[in-house]
Amino acid sequence: DQQVKQNSPSLSVQEGRISILNCDYTNSMFDYFLWYKKYPAEGPTFLISISSIKDKNEDGRFTVFLNKSAKHLSLHIVPSQPGDSAVYFCAASDSGTYKYIFGTGTRLKVLA
């Protein structure tokens, strides 16, 4: 049973436009959410996080939005760059456990 779902396996966006990656979760105990980025043949690297006390967190070109009632979060990348082409994983945890559950990932391709 997937507690964290990324329903779009892939996404293509033109350079300079906005990329929106979506993630849904089912466990209402989750209160901390993360996004990781993964290039081929490398391990995932931390991108941005958000706790359930916020509905938005911004870091440069990356913004994460959290909608707790819908159990949905999204990652916005503006403007998208070719170097952003990678697989993006969202993850969630109950902060009391630090047990991070990851989704299946979305492959983003930014076209020059």
Added chain:
Amino acid sequence: DAGVIQSPRHEVTEMGQEVTLRCKPISGHDYLFWYRQTMMRGLELLIYFNNNVPIDDSGMPEDRFSAKMPNASFSTLKIQPSEPRDSAVYFCASSHPDRREKLFFGSGTQLSVL
């Protein structure tokens, strides 16, 4: 810092053989995680340790899988006997007490069981 170090990078073995994957976490990190990446399930948490003690192994698929952390600088994931469906990329990650949410991943071990 060298980061999380995993070995081997690639492992090809035959069904029924024992496989041992190794991980050296970043010094000072007190949490260690083992994940498996597959197309169908994404990054799947297998087991995690805190201060060398296993906290949750509910993700370990079967008794064929076992993990140990004999000290703060070394962990192993063992599969015995291995099966073709175990083929995947296995990642080890560690995190620091002050930044729990920031997992540092190794480069992974690509396991192929023929």
